[in-house]
Amino acid sequence: MTNIAIETKGLKKAFKATSVLKGVDLEVRRGEIFALLGSNGAGKTTVVNILSTLLKPDSGTASVCGFDTQRQPERVREQISLTGQFAAVDGMLTGHENLMLMAELRSVSNPTQIANRLLNQFGLSDAGNKRADTYSGGMTRRLDIAMSLVGTPAVIFLDEPTTGLDPEGRLEVWKTIQKLAQGGTTILLTTQQLEEAEQLANRIAILHDGRIIASGTLNELKQLFPPAKLEYIEKQVTLEEIFLAIVGNKTAEVAR
Amino acid sequence: MNVLRDTVILFKRSMRHIQHSPDTIITVAIIPIMIMLLLVYVYGGAIKTSTGTDNYVNYMLPGILLMSIASGVAYTAYRIFLDMQKGIIARLHSMPVSRSAVLWGHVMTSLVSNAISLMIIFLVALVMGFRSSAELTAWLAAAGILMLFTLALTWLAVIPGLTAKSIEGASGFSYPLIFLPFISSAFVPTATMPALVRAFAENQPVTAIVNSLRALLGGQAVGSDIWTALAWCIGVTIFAYFFAMRAYKRV
Numbered sequence A: 001m002t003n004i005a006i007e008t009k010g011l012k013k014a015f016k017a018t019s020v021l022k023g024v025d026l027e028v029r030r031g032e033i034f035a036l037l038g039s040n041g042a043g044k045t046t047v048v049n050i051l052s053t054l055l056k057p058d059s060g061t062a063s064v065c066g067f068d069t070q071r072q073p074e075r076v077r078e079q080i081s082l083t084g085q086f087a088a089v090d091g092m093l094t095g096h097e098n099l100m101l102m103a104e105l106r107s108v109s110n111p112t113q114i115a116n117r118l119l120n121q122f123g124l125s126d127a128g129n130k131r132a133d134t135y136s137g138g139m140t141r142r143l144d145i146a147m148s149l150v151g152t153p154a155v156i157f158l159d160e161p162t163t164g165l166d167p168e169g170r171l172e173v174w175k176t177i178q179k180l181a182q183g184g185t186t187i188l189l190t191t192q193q194l195e196e197a198e199q200l201a202n203r204i205a206i207l208h209d210g211r212i213i214a215s216g217t218l219n220e221l222k223q224l225f226p227p228a229k230l231e232y233i234e235k236q237v238t239l240e241e242i243f244l245a246i247v248g249n250k251t252a253e254v255a256r
Numbered sequence B: 001m002n003v004l005r006d007t008v009i010l011f012k013r014s015m016r017h018i019q020h021s022p023d024t025i026i027t028v029a030i031i032p033i034m035i036m037l038l039l040v041y042v043y044g045g046a047i048k049t050s051t052g053t054d055n056y057v058n059y060m061l062p063g064i065l066l067m068s069i070a071s072g073v074a075y076t077a078y079r080i081f082l083d084m085q086k087g088i089i090a091r092l093h094s095m096p097v098s099r100s101a102v103l104w105g106h107v108m109t110s111l112v113s114n115a116i117s118l119m120i121i122f123l124v125a126l127v128m129g130f131r132s133s134a135e136l137t138a139w140l141a142a143a144g145i146l147m148l149f150t151l152a153l154t155w156l157a158v159i160p161g162l163t164a165k166s167i168e169g170a171s172g173f174s175y176p177l178i179f180l181p182f183i184s185s186a187f188v189p190t191a192t193m194p195a196l197v198r199a200f201a202e203n204q205p206v207t208a209i210v211n212s213l214r215a216l217l218g219g220q221a222v223g224s225d226i227w228t229a230l231a232w233c234i235g236v237t238i239f240a241y242f243f244a245m246r247a248y249k250r251v
């Protein structure tokens, strides 16, 4: 078995005339938290949707746990779990019923036990028998993530898990994700915030203008950054500054 | 992957929606019941003379039942629309769940919840004086036609459910269907209508279906109407299923 959980090669995707992905190469190792960083509209959701078999790329390949997303979508679906950009919980059902639904669909052997354990783990025990449309944003997102854990998938996609949450809800979700990582699950998360990637991820890739313009650990990314500048702004480096620096470097190289 | 198993799980899920808010079934039944009360107790005297029937409740019940189904399937469009909007369909598609089960779960829910609404209307009609001398086989045939009609309109409802841009757009398709019984043989004989309207009334599906149901429940011979009725129901089902699947492929 290889150490690679997710791999894309030359992924291209256009919507009508707009070319969104122009050749995306990614490699995510088993058990790591990998952050795909990019500004709004960069194509993060498009990458996640291709990896979770919801969308077909125009060209290039994507595979999850060695299964090709286009040729073996059923096998891929058995490995993954998607927590989309907008929480996909059934508001008419209670938190417990939502989890039971996932458990039944994934044919886990002890659905009630799993549902109760997850409610507990995500601090939703008291709200378990309330309808999900009465939950706060943070609670909804936690239920959403809990639903993704039913059946212990090998790979989890979290598409902007904290966008739209207040600071408190954001911290709750961060804690949740950190705990997940300890369980050995591979996580690909997308975010617009460098801070979030920094808090959670082992490795980071920056998606910009349809390509991965940089990837590596946070320290490796910082190396790409002019040292003088780094001292000056210390840890307050924003995504914008990093990629502006990288894009700037590239233009400089070309000029030379 | 198991279509049947997944369909049952998803059927139970949307039936639980109805359990949590049973008003959806009541809402579906209430308008047809009001119209039934209006037609029988307000206009009944005048209509009775023109229909020449001694039991007007018997006469109009089939049309009322079809009206209830036409408004009931709007909920199927509504539920599918919400599932699309909330990303629940995307979530299911990223899971090892049969794709067609996602739709069939909603279709089954429609069949069952509409049947419950019909039963409520039927009980009210009994209180209002509906009587039938039909045999069991005729009853079963009538139930079968109602089910086929529900199936046809449900698949029709799937299309706006998958493609609509707004809630109003998703359920709006049902308004003309709800009014179809008024321009048919459902409440008054077509013979009194102006020529053009009459031509429409006599050739639209509701008339053939209503005539068949009326004959079956009245313990009379059904004649050729039943074949026309079946052809309409099956034809619309196939047509709607085809376009629903085409829309579903684009999701």
Ligand SMILES: Nc1ncnc2c1ncn2[C@@H]1O[C@H](COP(=O)(O)OP(=O)(O)O)[C@@H](O)[C@H]1O
Pocket (backbone or CB within 6 Å): A015, A016, A020, A038, A039, A040, A041, A042, A043, A044, A045, A046, A047
């Ligand atoms: N189904 C679609 N049809 C047309 N354009 C789309 C579609 N999905 C995404 N886009 C466009 O593709 C670009 C990337 O979108 P997305 O992957 O959602 O970016 P991100 O998740 O990084 O914000 C955006 O400009 C968006 O408008």
Ligand SMILES: [Mg+2]
Pocket (backbone or CB within 6 Å): A044, A045, A046, A085, A159, A160
């Ligand atoms: Mg996105």
